[in-house]
Amino acid sequence: xxxxxxxxxxxxxxxxxxxxxxxxxxxxxxxxxxxxxxxxxxxxxxxxxxxxxxxxxxxxxxxxxxxxxxxxxxxxxxxxxxxxxxxxxxxxxxxxxxxxxxxxxxxxxxxxxxxxxxxxxxxxxxxxxxxxxxxxxxxxxxxxxxxxxxxxxxxxxxxxxxxxxxxxxxxxxxxxxxxxxxxxxxxxxxxxxxxxxxxxxxxxxxxxxxxxxxxxxxxxxxxxxxxxxxxxxxxxxxxxxxxxxxxxxxxxxxxxxxxxxxxxxxx
Amino acid sequence: xxxxxxxxxxxxxxxxxxxxxxxxxxxxxxxxxxxxxxxxxxxxxxxxxxxxxxxxxxxxxxxxxxxxxxxxxxxxxxxxxxxxxxxxxxxxxxxxxxxxxxxxxxxxxxxxxxxxxxxxxxxxxxxxxxxxxxxxxxxxxxxxxxxxxxxxxxxxxxxxxxxxxxxxxxxxxxxxxxxxxxxxxxxxxxxxxxxxxxxxxxxxxxxxxxxxxxxxxxxxxxxxxxxxxxxxxxxxxxxxxxxxxxxxxxxxxxxxxxxxxxxxxxx
DNA sequence: CGAAAAGTTGATCTACATCAACGTGCGTGG
DNA sequence: CCACGCACGTTGATGTAGATCAACTTTTCG
Numbered sequence: 001x002x003x004x005x006x007x008x009x010x011x012x013x014x015x016x017x018x019x020x021x022x023x024x025x026x027x028x029x030x031x032x033x034x035x036x037x038x039x040x041x042x043x044x045x046x047x048x049x050x051x052x053x054x055x056x057x058x059x060x061x062x063x064x065x066x067x068x069x070x071x072x073x074x075x076x077x078x079x080x081x082x083x084x085x086x087x088x089x090x091x092x093x094x095x096x097x098x099x100x101x102x103x104x105x106x107x108x109x110x111x112x113x114x115x116x117x118x119x120x121x122x123x124x125x126x127x128x129x130x131x132x133x134x135x136x137x138x139x140x141x142x143x144x145x146x147x148x149x150x151x152x153x154x155x156x157x158x159x160x161x162x163x164x165x166x167x168x169x170x171x172x173x174x175x176x177x178x179x180x181x182x183x184x185x186x187x188x189x190x191x192x193x194x195x196x197x198x199x200x201x202x203x204x205x206x207x208x209x210x211x212x213x214x215x216x217x218x219x220x221x222x223x224x225x226x227x228x229x230x231x232x233x234x235x236x237x238x239x240x241x242x243x244x245x246x247x248x249x250x251x252x253x254x255x256x257x258x259x260x261x262x263x264x265x266x267x
Numbered sequence: 268x269x270x271x272x273x274x275x276x277x278x279x280x281x282x283x284x285x286x287x288x289x290x291x292x293x294x295x296x297x298x299x300x301x302x303x304x305x306x307x308x309x310x311x312x313x314x315x316x317x318x319x320x321x322x323x324x325x326x327x328x329x330x331x332x333x334x335x336x337x338x339x340x341x342x343x344x345x346x347x348x349x350x351x352x353x354x355x356x357x358x359x360x361x362x363x364x365x366x367x368x369x370x371x372x373x374x375x376x377x378x379x380x381x382x383x384x385x386x387x388x389x390x391x392x393x394x395x396x397x398x399x400x401x402x403x404x405x406x407x408x409x410x411x412x413x414x415x416x417x418x419x420x421x422x423x424x425x426x427x428x429x430x431x432x433x434x435x436x437x438x439x440x441x442x443x444x445x446x447x448x449x450x451x452x453x454x455x456x457x458x459x460x461x462x463x464x465x466x467x468x469x470x471x472x473x474x475x476x477x478x479x480x481x482x483x484x485x486x487x488x489x490x491x492x493x494x495x496x497x498x499x500x501x502x503x504x505x506x507x508x509x510x511x512x513x514x515x516x517x518x519x520x521x522x523x524x525x526x527x528x529x530x531x532x533x534x
Numbered sequence: 535c536g537a538a539a540a541g542t543t544g545a546t547c548t549a550c551a552t553c554a555a556c557g558t559g560c561g562t563g564g
Numbered sequence: 565c566c567a568c569g570c571a572c573g574t575t576g577a578t579g580t581a582g583a584t585c586a587a588c589t590t591t592t593c594g
Contacts, residue, residue, distance in 0.1 A: 021362075052506070070412065072502050076420040080412045092405045094520045095288075100409055100507035120524035123394040123401075131390045134401045138359045141408040142367055145337065145347045148411060151418040152463030153343040156582070187540065196419030198583050203542060205582095219591090235339050239319070240367035253361045257387040423550070454572065465551050470574060541590070552579070558572085564565105 012036050012112075013086030013174065014060050018132045020244060022251040028129055031122065036060055036112035042105050044185075048089060049103040055093030057113040061085050064109030065185050069193065070101045079194035081144060082106075082167070082186075085174065091119055091133065107185045128254055135250065139242050146240045151196045154235065156205045159195045162234030164215060168224055169241055180224035209233075279303050279379075280353030280441065281327050285399045289518040295396055298389065303327055303379035309372050311452075315356060316370040322360030324380040328352050331376030332452050336460065337368045346461035348411060349373075349434070349453075352441065358386055358400065374452045395521055402517065406509050413507040418463045421502065423472045426462045429501030431482060435491055436508055447491035476500075 011019075015032055018024065024032070039062060042048065048059060051071060066083040080101060083089065089103050094116035123130045143166070150159040167184065171177035184191075192202035209215045214230045216223040224230055278286075282299055285291065291299070306329060309315065315326060318338060333350040347368060350356065356370050361383035390397045410433070417426040434451065438444035451458075459469035476482045481497045483490040491497055 068412075070416045070507075072416070072420060073504075074502075078416040078419040080415055092402050095402045095405075095516055096509050098506055100509070101412065117520070117524050120398065120520045123398045124521070124524065127390040127394060127397065130394065130397055130401070131387065134390075134397070134404065135359050135362045137401065137404055137408070138362075141404070141411060144408060144411050144415060145335075145368065148347055148415050148418060149337045149339070149345040151415060152345040152460075153339060189540080193419075199541090200543085200584075201582050207542080235341075237340075239365055240337075242363045242367070249362055253384070253387045254391070257384050257391065456572080466573090467552075467575085468550055471550095474574080535594105537592100537594090539590100539592070542588080544587085545585085547582105547584070549581095549583085550579105551581085553577085555574100555576085557574070560569100560571090562567100562569090564567090 017086040021132045028126055035114045039110055039112050042109045044105050044107050046105045049099050051099055051102045055090050058091055058116055059089040060112040061087045062110045065106040066103050068101055068103050077193045142240045156197055158234050160205045161230045162236050165231045165234050165236045183220050184222050185220050284353040288399045295393055302381045306377055306379050309376045311372050311374050313372045316366050318366055318369045322357050322366055325358055325383055326356040327379040328354045329377045332373040333370050335368055335370050344460045409507045423464055425501050427472045428497045429503050432498045432501050432503045450487050451489050452487050
């Protein structure tokens with residue numbers, strides 16, 4: 001852990017993410033800025049959270065990649081999801097005491113830390129933010145459920161194609177990919193652990209996609225050459241990503257509710 | 268769908284679930300009772316929600332079993348989780364428009380329905396309930412993540428043992444199991460779809476557990492004879508279930524926050 | 535520049551899938 | 565009341581996707 005410092009309030013990834021669900025008000029912006037006041041850097045391959053240990057502060061990813069993973073006693077490991085800027089680590093930790101998973105950085109990373117009590121405060125004072133966070137959580141679950149479908153019912157080739165398309169879509173939304181090209185700061189071993197494959201088979205599967213001309217890989221750069229075909233191989237249906245077609249949807253919901261409220265109560 | 272009727276407010280599974288996180292206040296109880304006012308019955312093997320279709324009302328499971336599942340275009344299917352009394356279906360549906368999964372009843376079922384707008388109202392008026400629901404959602408995600416670990420890294424035998432132990436633990440908490448004995452209203456095909464196995468291999472795997480004397484099966488009744496060993500085979504570590512050791516934990520969190528509030532704000 | 539980490543490839547093995555057949559209980563209609 | 569059909573369970577034979585083992589190359593990095 002390095003460099004703890006205060007920063008001026010400004011648009012952060014979390015801010016932008018929540019801002020895509022609802023028009024943030026000044027007091028909400030202020031609260032978020034305050035939550036993200038303390039920023040800390042961590043080098044690659046550092047544990048931000050360890051399975052079996054107590055939760056500490058809540059963390060907001062500001063920059064870099066991490067992975068959420070679980071391990072069996074004998075060392076077998078499953079990567080549950082990748083943590084991208086704007087994602088939150090351990091938001092409900094005042095309720096769980098011991099972590100059932102680890103979070104490890106993949107790149108150098110900066111995260112904001114705040115005390116778990118602030119979450120309670122947030123629920124009390126900023127219901128709109130609370131709803132937005134709950135929504136973000138639901139979206140994450142949808143991604144994990146889709147990965148479950150992959151591991152349960154897709155072949156190695158399909159899984160791999162699917163994951164690459166998913167990452168491309170997610171990264172494009174946050175401007176971390178363009179022209180089908182993005183950085184995947186991950187070894188084949190980690191990829192294998194995300195897809196439930198052996199390293200060797202992971203390697204061969206990537207090779208098949210490369211040989212088929214669907215993707216190009218050099219170093220950690222991946223380029224998707226034929227998105228249409230890759231998505232088709234992976235049976236990719238982006239329903240589950242719930243990318244927002246009607247932005248500020250939450251805003252509308254809250255507006256509507258405000259109108260209804262007194263008329264409907266205990267009807 | 269049959270029998271829509273109003274019922275007198277009383278302890279429902281949802282009520283009991285949230286009540287284990289915090290001491291419900293009268294107005295909170297009132298609101299919950301109102302949410303669950305309209306109760307509807309459905310026969311077994313009915314879709315409560317269909318992948319690809321619009322969400323309708325929010326539903327609270329009151330009685331019976333259902334499953335949450337996703338399908339690939341070619342028919343391959345993955346059961347994501349089992350839905351038990353007290354679980355909520357589609358709680359954030361005012362935010363997603365199209366369902367990325369289906370929910371199908373396994374037994375005859377009664378569910379309560381309410382309009383998605385009520386969720387917004389709940390966030391505005393009852394922050395403690397909102398937090399409790401968010402927590403419940405996080406617990407569900409933990410279960411899905413653990414299943415992901417199973418499909419990715421556990422063998423068929425381990426997965427199966429793990430799932431049986433998990434169900435036993437979850438059902439025991441809500442008094443739906445005793446002495447290691449419970450009803451699993453599920454065909455081997457559905458079990459296979461939950462564990463990412465073929466029907467045939469599911470059958471053989473169950474047989475191995477039976478032959479080993481770890482479980483007994485007749486009809487839909489499962490009896491766990493040797494929980495210790497079954498848990499060991501499944502590498503079961505109940506961390507992820509987050510069964511409550513410190514009940515009313517949320518209560519404490521809210522109490523603490525109330526004290527802090529003014530002193531800390533914008534410190 | 536040297537060592538460790540990561541990637542690659544071939545040979546072999548195996549857990550699980552697929553195919554095929556048959557048994558069993560049960561609801562329904564003749 | 566029987567029989568027919570159908571859903572579900574069971575078991576054996578065989579096929580295969582992906583694991584494991586082993587060796588080697590390339591890249592990374594101190």
